Amino acid sequence: MNKDKYTGGCLCGRVRFEITGTIREIVYCHCSQCRKVQGSAFATNGNVDAGDFHLVKGEHELTAYESSPSQTKYFCRHCGSPILSKTESVKDKVRVRLGTIETDIAERPVAHIFVASKANWEEIESSLPQYDEFEPARNKSR
């Protein structure tokens, strides 16, 4: 168990959180949804056990958007920072947007995913594995 405590928050500072466990399955996701949510070429997301993610403040500043019938994304209603998403079928985990974490983290990204739908202007220069859709480990756990 990771004893480090990671802290983070949204751009305007109204939403603050702590992570008291390990961040798993960190990936760069190049899918069209992640690109729109971030306004960039990709999103960097990782799984955290729901019990390890603690909203320190700003619970009522988070707005939910149901991006698909089973997935809800949460962002700050003042500054728009994307903080996390939840998948209905995976109740014990939350998926955190790593760019909102302010402390150094010990874990590292493992792959680029949904590379088949990346923006045509993006060139991925990376030694990490690249997958057209989800990374193989996650397909197995579904």
Ligand SMILES: [Zn+2]
């Ligand atoms: Zn904010």
Ligand SMILES: [Zn+2]
């Ligand atoms: Zn994505």
